[in-house]
Amino acid sequence: MRMIAGQKHRVEIVLNGQAVSAEAEPRMLLSDFLRQGLGAFGTHVGCEHGVCGACTVRIDGALARACLTLAVQAHGCRIDTVEGLSPRDGRLSVLQAAFQRHHALQCGFCMAGILMSMDHLLATDPAPDEPRVREVLSGHLCRCTGYHPIIAAVLDAAAHIRAEADDA
Ligand code: FES
Ligand code: FES
16 A cells, blocks of 8 residues: 555454444554544553553454554454454453453453453463463553452453363
8 A cells, every 4th residue: 555644545454353444544543543433432542652551452363552553554454352352242251251250440441452462362371370461461551450350350261261161
């Protein structure tokens, strides 16, 4: 895609399994494109320079900071956001339900990013120990919950997912 400053470009992505597109200027961030361009407000924006983790999404299966990615860079990519975590019937995912049980969120501002990182962790490591959960969580800032309930929720969700796999 040839970029011309100030000129808008059509960016096509697959967002949580659905093909969508909208116009974006070359300098528009993916986080702003999701929210303002596509009305997908689940992805939050905090620091806007890669520190807080609130904007974490998956791009073609890999975790990424949406505030450090240009929308035009995502053209043609598969983007997964927090909106895609729960099953389509409206139930919570196993991970989300564990966060609810453990009271692992308060204002929820950090949660979109934390849930994406923890969902990715459990998808790639079904039996993470506490240090591993802490390591992944260190990429996120939560101003109000405190991290202990979040860690407990992730370990609990991992146990639930393993138990479900054993029963299958
Ligand atoms: S808003 Fe992207 S890391 Fe904080
Ligand atoms: S729940 Fe408020 S910032 Fe994490």
